[in-house]
Amino acid sequence: MPILTPEAPAVPAVPRARNSRLKDLYAEIQRRNPGESEFHQAVHEVLVSLAPVLERHPEFAEPGLIERLTEPERQIIFRVPWQDDSGTTHVNRGFRVEFNSALGPYKGGLRFHPSVDLGVVKFLGFEQIFKNALTGLGIGGGKGGSDFAPRGRSDAEVMRFCQSFMTELHRHLGEHTDVPAGDIGVGGREIGYLFGQYRRITNRWESGVLTGKGTAWGGSAVRTQATGYGNVLFAARMLEARGTSFEGSRVSVSGSGNVALHSIAKARELGAQVITASDSGGYVLDEKGIDLPLLQQIKETERGRISDYAQRRGAAARYVPNGSVWDVPVDVALPSATQNELDATAAVTLVRNGVRAVSEGANMPATPEAVRMLHQAGVAFGPGKAANAGGVAVSALEMRQNAGRETWPFAEVEKRLADLMHGIHDTCAGTAEAYGSPGNYALGANIAGFERVTAAMLAQGVV
Numbered sequence: 307m308p309i310l311t312p313e314a315p316a317v318p319a320v321p322r323a324r325n326s327r328l329k330d331l332y333a334e335i336q337r338r339n340p341g342e343s344e345f346h347q348a349v350h351e352v353l354v355s356l357a358p359v360l361e362r363h364p365e366f367a368e369p370g371l372i373e374r375l376t377e378p379e380r381q382i383i384f385r386v387p388w389q390d391d392s393g394t395t396h397v398n399r400g401f402r403v404e405f406n407s408a409l410g411p412y413k414g415g416l417r418f419h420p421s422v423d424l425g426v427v428k429f430l431g432f433e434q435i436f437k438n439a440l441t442g443l444g445i446g447g448g449k450g451g452s453d454f455a456p457r458g459r460s461d462a463e464v465m466r467f468c469q470s471f472m473t474e475l476h477r478h479l480g481e482h483t484d485v486p487a488g489d490i491g492v493g494g495r496e497i498g499y500l501f502g503q504y505r506r507i508t509n510r511w512e513s514g515v516l517t518g519k520g521t522a523w524g525g526s527a528v529r530t531q532a533t534g535y536g537n538v539l540f541a542a543r544m545l546e547a548r549g550t551s552f553e554g555s556r557v558s559v560s561g562s563g564n565v566a567l568h569s570i571a572k573a574r575e576l577g578a579q580v581i582t583a584s585d586s587g588g589y590v591l592d593e594k595g596i597d598l599p600l601l602q603q604i605k606e607t608e609r610g611r612i613s614d615y616a617q618r619r620g621a622a623a624r625y626v627p628n629g630s631v632w633d634v635p636v637d638v639a640l641p642s643a644t645q646n647e648l649d650a651t652a653a654v655t656l657v658r659n660g661v662r663a664v665s666e667g668a669n670m671p672a673t674p675e676a677v678r679m680l681h682q683a684g685v686a687f688g689p690g691k692a693a694n695a696g697g698v699a700v701s702a703l704e705m706r707q708n709a710g711r712e713t714w715p716f717a718e719v720e721k722r723l724a725d726l727m728h729g730i731h732d733t734c735a736g737t738a739e740a741y742g743s744p745g746n747y748a749l750g751a752n753i754a755g756f757e758r759v760t761a762a763m764l765a766q767g768v769v
C-alpha cells in the first residue's frame with residue numbers, strides 16, 4: 307500500500323489540467339466569483355477531467371462553451387422576512403440559482419441551513435447539471451435555499467418561513483420552468499408548506515412544480531428513500547464489478563438525515579452491518595448495528611440528536627462527541643452528511659483501516675485530496691453526482707407521474723430506480739474506460755455529464 311500523506315490545500319489555487327485554456331478559464335472563474343470557495347472547488351473538479359475530452363472532440367473546445375456552462379443562466383437572491391412565535395421579526399436571505407436548462411426545466415433541491423450562501427448554492431447547482439444529465443431523464447440543473455436554520459423552530463415558525471420564501475420564489479417556478487425539491491433542512495414538512503403557498507398564490511393545482519410531495523397529494527413512492535437507496539445500489543454495483551458485495555461487510559454512514567437513514571436501511575437489506583451515524587455534535591458507534599427504528603424515531607419524529615440515540619441505546623452504543631466517524635474501521639464508507647466532511651486525513655485513516663469502497667450520499671462530501679488518495683490506494687470511489695443521483699432521478703419520475711396524472715406502485719418505482727442506478731454506474735465506468743482510466747468513476751461522471759449537456763447546448767446555439 308502506498309504511503310499516503312495529506313499534502314495539498316483544501317482548494318487548489320490552479321488546476322492541474324494539462325490544457326492551458328482550462329487553466330486560464332479557471333483563473334477567470336475564480337476572479338469573477340470571489341469568495342465562492344465551494345463553487346471554485348466544484349468547477350475545478352470538473353475542469354481537470356476535461357482536457358482529454360477537448361483533445362478528442364474539438365467541437366467541445368468551441369470558444370465560449372465552457373464559459374457558458376460555468377455561468378448560471380439566472381441567479382435570484384431575495385429577502386425572506388418572517389415572524390417567530392413571540393412576534394419578533396427575522397430577515398433571512400433566499401436563493402435560487404437557475405444554472406442550466408439545455409436538457410430540461412431547472413431541477414434541484416432547496417437547502418435551509420445557516421451555512422447557505424451564494425457560493426454554496428452555485429456549487430450545488432453546478433453539480434446538479436451533471437448529475438441530472440447522467441440520469442438521462444430530461445432535467446436541467448438548479449439549486450436554491452436559505453440561511454434559515456430550521457433546528458429548534460416550531461412547526462408554525464417553519465410554516466411562516468416557507469410561506470414567505472415561496473411568496474417571492476413562486477414567480478420564478480413552474481412545472482416546465484423550474485422545479486425545486488428538498489435537500490438539507492427541507493423535507494416533507496417544508497415541501498408541504500411550500501406547495502400550499504404556491505397553490506394559494508397561483509390558484510393552480512400544478513403538482514409538477516415541486517417534487518418530494520406527500521404520496522397522498524402527488525408525491526411518488528420511493529422518493530423519500532431514493533437518494534440513500536440509490537447510493538447503496540450504486541456502491542453495490544461498484545463492489546460487484548470488483549467481485550465482492552455488501553454481504554457481511556461493515557459499513558459506516560455519516561449524517562442522520564434522510565439520505566443517511568435510507569442508506570442504512572438499504573445496506574442492511576443487502577446484508578451489511580451498519581455501525582455508525584452522526585450529526586454536527588458527534589458520532590455514534592453501535593457495534594451491534596444501528597437500531598434503525600430508534601434512530602428514525604429520534605431524528606424524524608422527535609427531531610432530536612445523535613447523543614439522544616446513544617443515551618437510549620445504552621451499553622450497545624458509544625457516543626463520540628466531536629469525533630471523526632471515519633476513524634472507525636470499515637469495509638465501505640457512505641458519507642451522507644454534507645460537503646467536505648471527509649478530508650485527506652480521514653481518507654488516509656480509512657485506507658489504513660482497509661476500506662474497499664467509498665460512495666458519496668451527500669453532495670461533494672470528500673475533498674479533492676481525499677478523492678485523490680482513495681484513487682491512489684485503489685479504493686472504489688463513487689462520486690456524488692453519480693452515486694446520489696437516485697433522489698433527483700425519482701423526482702423526475704414524480705414529474706412524469708404528475709404530468710400523466712398517474713400513481714406508480716412502490717415496487718415499480720424501486721425497480722426503475724435500480725435500473726437507473728445501474729445504468730449510471732455503467733455509463734461512468736464505460737466512459738472512464740474509454741478515456742483510459744478504468745475504475746475512475748469521478749472522471750467518467752464528469753465526462754459523460756459534460757458531453758450530454760454540452761451536446762445539447764451546442765445544438766441550441768449561443769443562448
Ligand code: GLU
Binds near residue numbers: 669
Ligand atoms: N437535493 C437532492 C440532490 O442533491 C434532490 C434534488 C431533487 O430531487 O430535485 O440531488
